[in-house]
Each structure stands twice: as structure tokens, then as C-alpha cells.
Amino acid sequence: MLLKNLLEHIGLEPGRLHFSWISSAEAAKFVEVANEVNQVVEELGPARFLVKRKARVA
Amino acid sequence: MLHYTEKIREIAGRLLKQGVVDVFIGYRKGSVPMMNNPLLIRDPGSTDLLYWDSNCALNLCNYLTGRKDRIGIVATGCVSRNIVTHIVENQISRSQLYVVGIPCTGMISHRAVIRAVGGREIIEFEEQGERFLVRGRDFEEIFEKNDFLQSNCAVCRYPNPVLYDEMLGERVPGYEGDDVYRDVEKVEQMSSEDRRGFFSRMISRCIRCYACRDACPLCYCPTCFVDESRPQWVGKSIDPVDTMTFHLLRAFHCAGRCTDCGACERACPMGIPVRQFTKKLNKDVQELFSWEAGLGLEQRPPLDVYRQDDYDGFIR
Numbered sequence A: 001m002l003l004k005n006l007l008e009h010i011g012l013e014p015g016r017l018h019f020s021w022i023s024s025a026e027a028a029k030f031v032e033v034a035n036e037v038n039q040v041v042e043e044l045g046p047a048r049f050l051v052k053r054k055a056r057v058a
Numbered sequence B: 001m002l003h004y005t006e007k008i009r010e011i012a013g014r015l016l017k018q019g020v021v022d023v024f025i026g027y028r029k030g031s032v033p034m035m036n037n038p039l040l041i042r043d044p045g046s047t048d049l050l051y052w053d054s055n056c057a058l059n060l061c062n063y064l065t066g067r068k069d070r071i072g073i074v075a076t077g078c079v080s081r082n083i084v085t086h087i088v089e090n091q092i093s094r095s096q097l098y099v100v101g102i103p104c105t106g107m108i109s110h111r112a113v114i115r116a117v118g119g120r121e122i123i124e125f126e127e128q129g130e131r132f133l134v135r136g137r138d139f140e141e142i143f144e145k146n147d148f149l150q151s152n153c154a155v156c157r158y159p160n161p162v163l164y165d166e167m168l169g170e171r172v173p174g175y176e177g178d179d180v181y182r183d184v185e186k187v188e189q190m191s192s193e194d195r196r197g198f199f200s201r202m203i204s205r206c207i208r209c210y211a212c213r214d215a216c217p218l219c220y221c222p223t224c225f226v227d228e229s230r231p232q233w234v235g236k237s238i239d240p241v242d243t244m245t246f247h248l249l250r251a252f253h254c255a256g257r258c259t260d261c262g263a264c265e266r267a268c269p270m271g272i273p274v275r276q277f278t279k280k281l282n283k284d285v286q287e288l289f290s291w292e293a294g295l296g297l298e299q300r301p302p303l304d305v306y307r308q309d310d311y312d313g314f315i316r
């Protein structure tokens, strides 16, 4: 929670970071969470914050 | 706070002479005005070097880590809280320490003073009770100390040592307002986009010198993650993403431990308000775990224990 708050405090979009706890016996939950994360992140579009670009060589 | 100097010298002399401690840790007057240096002495004859005024804002707890001898140390409220944290984290044991407690009326922000004199060079500083005088080659000005406190000291709720063997004076009142976190709240109210801009601009001047880390008593790992090269946890360049990663992790390593002593910010040569990271964590730790670091030896820190009612609303 502290980490999530801190990251969002410095400007990470809400919805970019997800946490879940899924047991190996919870196949249905895995599918559900993966789809949900996928959907939220797709709506946000490609990440621009905290993404390191390759160094440009002049 | 000048008058504490004599008492500190006297106590240090007594402790060293009687062999109660092997080493005494305090401050000496800096070679540059408003920059007092930490000082370790063993010889009871050199106690005259010890000094105290409102420029003793580096954190002496930093010099305790892993010591095996018996130590006398001067401690304000925040330093004493860092000492408690050190004891709880097994970096030093209570029985090795003789803590000389200072009821603290706050430290002066040298940057604010330099701004107030328009950046002219200050060659002399003199504390006079609630006021202080600064002198340069062609000017002399007197200021009220309370107008120039470091921003952490201005809202300090625990100016009195929480742990001590001897106290140097009467307790002083702590800050009682409920706006301690006003600066963090202001940032919280910005949009996500603006906050990103705020923090990115803030650290854009960072030169990755790690003075902020070195000044902090919490940062005692034998090899810091930023210095590690196998594996290399974070890029060592001043690429904005590398720099942000460093700041995020440095702050996070202080979560639930930071006493808001201000040493990191004071040490930064670029004047970056690095406490904006740790203070957000301090605020959240207080809200989520009702915890403030270093207030007692009995309690375990929040990130060190599991409780059934720990907040877990964020886990799906």
C-alpha cells in the first residue's frame, strides 16, 4: 500500500500498478484478474512515465 | 541554544575522564559559517572543541552504526528518535550509550538565510538568544530565528529527546498544529500529471552524489543498492528515470523509519527538497499504521510485523 501510494503520489497513473494474490488452484481467478488488468492498462495506453529510453548516439 | 555549549563540554569531559564512555560524539564549529561539523573525541583535554548552536542539523546517530565501544552522544528530539530506531534495528545497544539530551528549539535553514541576504557571502554567524546576527564584508543583519527554521523543525512535534541519560534543560513545547503534512497534502491535491511534473522538475537538478543517503542514519547497508553492480539494481547515469528510481527506492527504504530530521535535505548540495518523498511515506505510515518512527523501544516497526488487520484493500 505504501509503495503504491508513493508511486501514484509521484505521478504514476492510477490503474498502472496492480497487486493480487492468486493460488495455483485458482485458475478462474487468474483469468479474471489477467483480463481485468489487461483491460485497465489498455485503456491507459502505453506507459510513458518511468520508462527508460535507449540512449541516443549522436 | 548557544548556552548548551558549556554544559556539553563539561559533561563530555566528565564522562571521558571517569571512563564512562570511550568516545564522545557532538559537533564542532564549522570552518564555514552555519555549517557545524560532527566531532568525535576521545581525549578529555579536547572538549573545548565541542560546540552547540542552531546549526547542528546533521544527524549524529549516523556515527553510531555498528560501533563496539561505549559512546556519549548529544541528541535532540529527532536524533534521539533515530537512536531508538538504531537500537530497535540492532545497530547499537542501549547499554553502550550515554545520551545527553537537548530540548531543541529548532535548526536554522542556512539556505533561507543566504537567500535573505541576497546571496552575499556570510563570513560570520552569531546566535543571540531568539535572534541571530550574520555579518559579511560590507553588511550586517539581525534576524529572528523563528522566521528561519528548517521546514521540518518548524512543524516538529517531538523536540524533546525521547531517550536520554541526562537532560540539558527544561522541556520545550512541540508543534501542536494539525497541519504538519500541509506540504504533502498540497501535492496530493494536484492532478497525477502535475505531480509527475512536480517531482520530475524537483529532481532534474540531482547530480547523484548520494550526499542525502550518506547523511541519513537509516542508510547503513554495507553496500547500498545504488552502488551494487552485480546485479545492478538501478542505472548509474543521470537519466531522469534512473534518478527517479534512485529517489523512489531511497525513500522507500526509509518507510516507517524516517524521523523527518532533515539531514538529507540539508546535505544536498543542489538544494533539492528530498523530504517530499519520505514525508509522503511518513504521512501514510501514520494514517495506515498509526505509527511514528522512533518513539519507543518496545514497539516493532510496522514494516517489520504482520498483523491480521493490516490494510489490504489494494490486493485483488
Ligand code: SF4
Pocket: B057, B076, B077, B078, B079, B104, B105, B106, B107, B152, B153, B154, B156, B157, B158, B159, B160, B260, B261
Ligand atoms: S526536527 Fe525537531 S528535534 Fe530535530 S532539529 Fe528540528 S526541531 Fe530539533
Ligand code: SF4
Pocket: B059, B215, B216, B217, B218, B254, B257, B258, B259, B260, B261, B262, B263, B264, B265, B275, B278
Ligand atoms: S530520510 Fe532524511 S529526514 Fe528521514 S531520517 Fe533520513 S535524513 Fe532524516
Ligand code: SF4
Pocket: B205, B206, B207, B208, B209, B210, B211, B212, B213, B267, B268, B269, B270, B271, B272, B274
Ligand atoms: S544529495 Fe541532492 S544531488 Fe546528491 S543525490 Fe541526493 S538529491 Fe541528488
